[in-house]
Amino acid sequence: MTASVDRFRELLQIPTVSHTDESEIDWAPFDAFHAAVERLYPLIHARLEREVVAGHSLLYRWPGASPADPLVLMAHLDVVPVVESEWEHPPFAATLTGAGVDAVIHARGAIDDKGALVAILEAVEASLADGVEPARDVYLAFGHNEETAGGGAQAIVETLRARGVRPGLVLDEGGAVVEGVIPGVQVPTAMIGVAERGVMTLLLTVREQGGHASTPPATPATARLARAIDRLHRHPFPRRIAPxxxxxxxxVAPYAPQPLRGVLQRLDVTALVVAAAFSRxxxxxxAVVRTTAVATQLSGAPGENVLATTAKAAVNIRLLHGDTVASATARARRIVADDAVEIDVRHGSDPSPISPWRGEAWSRLARTVRETLGGDVVPTPYLQLGASDSRWFTAISDHVYRFTPFHLTRAERDALHSHNERIRVEVWLRGIGFYRALIASS
Known part of the structure; x- marks a missing residue:
């Protein structure tokens, strides 16, 4: 236990921070991370094939008895930036507090996503030490820029595609073991993402001649832009229950109390009512029952006494299944209903394909959850609300799932991408056992 935690803390202390503008990234920590992983996990680097993809992503292959239907375990090296003054403990000190069941590691990346990455490394290293020989190939795919562009994972997929690799099971970060997330359901549930929403950004632009703020026109560019944003806000996407x-x-219906149980068991009749309740x-x-849209960035004049010649807003949209980049763009244009507001797609991808929640791959996951994370845990399909690197793997596999094997409280989940990110040591160690069992079932 101590050695595993020490290795985890050492890797958490390396600030592999990513930025949308990659010219701002310090790549030295990424190189240091590669070197530390090689030093800390000697069996992996003696027995597995390793290559660096797209400059900083890592791809490992553990040859099994058969190359058919391999297992791919995913994670990412990069973490989001921090505001150090907001943290109770320094974000890259990997401070360990408490003892026994109260032991907690505080660090950026403790959950997102070095928690999974290092747990995977620990599981593979321990399995190698025990002489495990997987029945099928096992790949470890660690992207370097999941928090921004995801280009590392894309390059890994293209590398595997060129080699004719078609995974039988892909597992990336995603849902966790949680309680109280689904209204009325109190049993612990393992939220296994079978799909994720699409993501896109619309750029709204209004142009005018500009001039001095002391003599504004009747409808300046900023006002026209604000009106467009308000129209989008007042006309949300319709609610529905996606597959x-x-x-x-x-x-989860059998675990809900009456009368909620009956409502959930008759979704063919009650879907609209349930969707309306969830939205409130x-x-x-x-976000589970509708496509969401929100203005996230605004820009206008360079000075407070200057009229904006160009006013812009970025609107981030997360697409529920049934909506597409094209349909959401057309809808935005209808709602804004102003030819003076230019609406362009900055970038976008449609919702991912839906992986099956029946069959051999799903059964392996569900069985491993129950065997290692608790017999009372209910594995359930789940729609992941955010985007992950796993979306690229749907091009080469029909069985892509998103689940992090950690039992997380609401406070722990709220710390993701925020200050005071942390993970309980016993929860992290149990995650290693999950990955070991999943590898053994390959």
């Missing part, structure tokens, strides 16, 4: 959400609710319960449940 992964329907599967999730049907799975909070931001997370609202």
């Amino acid at each position: 992964p959400v329907r599967a999730m609710l049907s799975t 319960l909070g931001p997370e449940t609202n």
Whole structure:
């Protein structure tokens, strides 16, 4: 235990911070991370094939008895930036507090996503030490820029595609073991993402001649832009129960109290009512039942006494299954209804294909969850609300899932991408056992 935690803390202390503008990234920590992994996990580097892809991503192959239907375990090296003054403990000190069941590691990346990455490394190294020989090939795919462009994972997929590799099971970060997330359901649930929403950004632009702010026109560019944003806000996308959400609710229905149980068991009749209720319960449940859109960036004049010649807004949209980049763009143009507002797609990808929640791959995952994370845990399909590197793997596999094998409280989940990110040591160690069992079932 001590050695594993020490290795984890050492890797957490390396600030592999990514930025949208990659010219701002300090690549030295990424090189240091590569070197530390090689030093800390000697069996992996003696027995597995290793290559660096797209400059900083890592791809390992553990040859099994057969190359057919390999297992791919994913994670990413990079973490999001920090505001150090907001943290109770320094974000890259990997401070260990408490002892026994109260031991906690505080660090950026403790959960997202070095928690999974190092747990995978620990599982593979221990399995090698025990003489495990997988029945099928096992790949470790560690992207270097998941938090920004995801180009590392894309390059890994293209590398595997060129070699004719078609994975039988891909597992990336995603849902976790949680409690109380689904209204009325109190049993612990393992939220296994079978799909994820699409992501796109629309750029709204209004242009005018400009001039001095003391003599503004009747409708300046900023006002026209604000009106467009307000129209989008006042006309949200319609609510509906997408197939992964329907599967999730049907799975947990037997564990809900009456009368909720009956409501969830009759979604063919109650879907609209359930969707309406979810949309009012909070931001997370609202995002489960509709495409969401929110203005996230605004820009105008360079000075406070100057009229903007160009006013711009970025609108981030997360697409529920049934919507596409094209349909969402057309809808935005209809709602804004102003030819003076230019609407362009900055970037976008449609919702991912939906992986099956039946069959051999799903059964392996569900069985491993119950065997290693608790017999009372209910594995359930889940629609992942954010984007991950796994979306690129849907091009070469029909069985792509998103699940991090950690039991997380609401406070721990809220710390992701925020200050005071942390993970309980016993929870992390249990995650290693999950990956070891999944490898053994290959």
